[in-house]
Amino acid sequence: MLQQPVRVLKIKTMETQTNLSEKISFSKEVKNYHPEILTDGALTFLETLQNRFNQRRLVLLKNREAQQKLFDLETTPSFPENTKEIRNSEWTAAPIPKDLQDRRVEITGPVDRKMVINALNSGAKTFMADFEDSNAPSWSNCLEGQQNLKDAVDRTISFYNPQKDKSYQLNEEVATLLVRPRGLHLEEKHLMINGQPMSASLFDFALYLFHNNEKLKENGSGAYYYLPKLEHFTEAIWWNDVIDFSEEYLGLEYGSTKVTVLVETITASFQLDEIIYALREHIVGLNCGRWDYIFSYIKKLRNHKGFIVPNRDQVTMTSPFMDAYSKLVIQRCHKRNILAIGGMAAQIPIKDDPERNQMAIDKVKADKEREVKNGHDGTWVAHPGLVQLAMDIFNEHMPNANQMEVKRDDLNITEKDLLEIPKGTITEEGIRKNINVGIHYIAGWLAGNGAVALYNLMEDAATAEISRTQVWHWLLNEVKLDDGRTFDKTLFESLFESELDVIKKQVGDTTYNSTNYQNAIEIFHQLITNKEFEEFLTTRAYNYL
Template identity: 50%
Template sequence: MDTHTPASHEVKLSLQTDLTPAQAEILDNGAQQFLEKLVQRFASRVPQLLAARETRQAAIDAGTLPDFLPETAEIRNSEWKIQNIPTDLQDRRVEITGPVDRKMVINALNADVKVFMADFEDSFAPAWNEVLDGQRNLRDAVNGTIDYTNPENGKHYQLNDDPAVLICRVRGLHLPEKHLLWQGEAIPGCLFDFALYFYHNYQQLLAKGSGPYFYLPKLQAHQEAAWWSEVFSFTEDEFGLPRGTIKATVLIETLPAVFEMDEILYSLKEHIVGLNCGRWDYIFSYIKTLRNHPDRILPDRQVVTMEKPFLNAYSRLLVKTCHRRGAFAMGGMAAFIPSKDPERNEWVLNKIQTDKLLEANNGHDGTWVAHPGLASTAMAVFDGVLGERSNQLDISRSEDAPITAAELLAPCDGERTEDGMRHNIRVAVQYIEAWISGNGCVPIYGLMEDAATAEISRASIWQWIKHGKTLSNGQMVTKALFEQMLKEEMDVVKQEVGEARFAAGRYDEAAVLMSRLTTSDELVNFLTVPGYEYLS
């Protein structure tokens, strides 16, 4: 394969910080030139795509409920298939997800899974040094040279002979990369993540029979998928690669996107291999999208499980839509982590089995776990259902009754409790504290929390305040009640983590940000946007 060497020219991207020699190796001139071409051609359309989201949201706020699009009915009603699924993505029965720090990358690739989704998004806080370290770690993993020695105990980590397939999840369209400016504006973080991972790894990946594979988060409309398809096609042309070399899996983790799954598949049909049930973000998006609708307010997040009608309908529609088009339908995340307490651990494993069996029986081709200790449990469930098959593309669900907008938007029963509200506050504050300190993936109360679960926590309370909802004990949820509970729960957190950890951390800043997000008149779209201001 020929090495691609772009014609040399002065890079007009403006770097806002000095690079160490190791960073300059990752953000070298060739990578910067390629990134600049992408930014020059595609960055200006990102604000337009984000503005279109706001226009659609304004209509929903005014009373129009989301629905399938009449203008794209022909795409939904006609017969077509996606282009193809590469050999090494034919079996994705269990995937592990996690951030891109060096030890995590090694452990995840060595886990009893088929795929590792290396994450620059929801389980990652995109501080500059960590972003570049992550790209270096993935490059070394692709080259097979990654290793790590724990400085405290000398334990050495290196890749097994047969590591999992690597997929890179880039940042969402809404997240900027403030360390690189184009015409005075921060560039889209997603283009930065995509450019560096592709540029440094595509040749080595293709040489070993894999390819440049991506997960695309937070899409809300098929126009956003079409934008990504253009980015991929331009890149393939730029590097002399056949159309469809770059492959993507799209997370259906926003409520608007569930009504455009056919259209998203169609817009990316040369490059897409499947859709994924990003259920935690989907729950957050349900709250955010329907924030003005008092009849669709969710209960405590602990009771919003996949058995709830609106979530079960989403899972089944995703399977039916994907398999009709020859695409994979990936299940959601098990956020539990193993426990050292045998009784608690048995409970966790039972929850995993129940959850994964529901997904497998719905026809999903695979599922996600957040911890290597749960991989074998999830694997056993899917092994049992799949039998000799590599996937479940043969499960069409074509006999199912059509799933309606009413089912996808169905109100969810369950209580709003004081315990639930207090738990939400503690989880959100602890997660925000970790995130603004540079850690986006945090074990809290037996769950591996990422940005999505913190988003649910603060958005739920915001919506309860907005609509004057009462808790099961009769208390009305107000800003004053929230502020009182926040103060009380900060004392609980201080007790739980210890005075020294609390004093050394950024808990007070996290509480201020939590308060700002929860009591604002307008619901802030993503906590990671104001949170990014805290990162270096």
């Protein structure tokens, strides 16, 4: 075990921040220091990780910028020539722990207290507690979320809703817990180490591991994570080094920390074997993060001539490039003896409209049947009401804990297959929907809600990213709509103003004129009309939290 540095923490107030030591400080906005989570030992661990790994993280982000410049010259993603041996040689990842071998239905959601209880009680095999796309990363959301997860691991978590006079507590049998930290591009601005904002990835990862590793082991489980938005296998190497160091620092058994990587960037799908290899002592699966994948596909290839993606509702898992990517995930995972988890069913049960509810259920059924028949070992749902539906489908077609025996050696997925542009149309309705959903979501996010129910779908940041990226891209290219009109600045402003009237009627004058909605409108409009594309809307919106 590495020797932990000994420090005397001194609290003193300054005009702009509160210092805990010469190296650690909080921003002046912080009113609650959450001493039960940010203990001396936890802060020392955070400082150690930041000092050791943050500079490498910043280099990786610079590498992303350099790669984008190559894409802007109309190069395309490809299978790396210098790692061909990894793709072609015979090797497998480390064995999967027993409580992660059957993941046929996973539920996901933010880390608020009631959600954690309901998700763990939902009947799903696993629950991904999310600090990322379905969490608005305010200081209180992130720190209270850590406390909620600690209480859940300790099995002391409870919640009382006075409006409903209803109490919530854990059942005897609960889902296995996984945690998704924020992506590499995000920072925790409220905590400074040596004058630099803390890496949000390290912050979320480290606090959960520090506080729960012993109890998780006592419970017969372990610290299990989902890793988001990896764009290159070197980022997987970074995460592997973070995990290895953390296990040694905390005195954990080597390899006991396990991860599932979300394949939600177009570049990652060309490096699946390399990502698995980099994390081979820790990785237990890959997941098809479909909404972020579409966002990444548009974002990375946005400056290619003739590259236009139709209305987002027309881009589904049956679109050739999406079908190819999901099947390639299955093939590479099963070759390396890890699980291939399918994508999200974002539908919410529609209680007051049986006909529309049945249509939604039929969509979910078709999606999940396609996944399990293709060879996926599990799937995602966003609402507890869909757990049993998905469970029944996987139970029918997957009698064993998983189907790693389905190797899909019949497939030969090419670079061309992964890049094929989906066919379809761009319509006024599609533009309006993107504007409407984007503004509603950003307003909810600014209010502290990362998972926002819109039009009977549970939306997270990935959906808003697709919405604003498509409108920006269509406007940049002045695309032709299906009715022959050109989508130029004049038409955008006309539709934008018209859709604001719709939003005002939907939410009412008071809500529409609130700070959150007015900021959301401003943010969305700026993102669309700026000539330079902004990589992530959440980095801009974070300034408003």
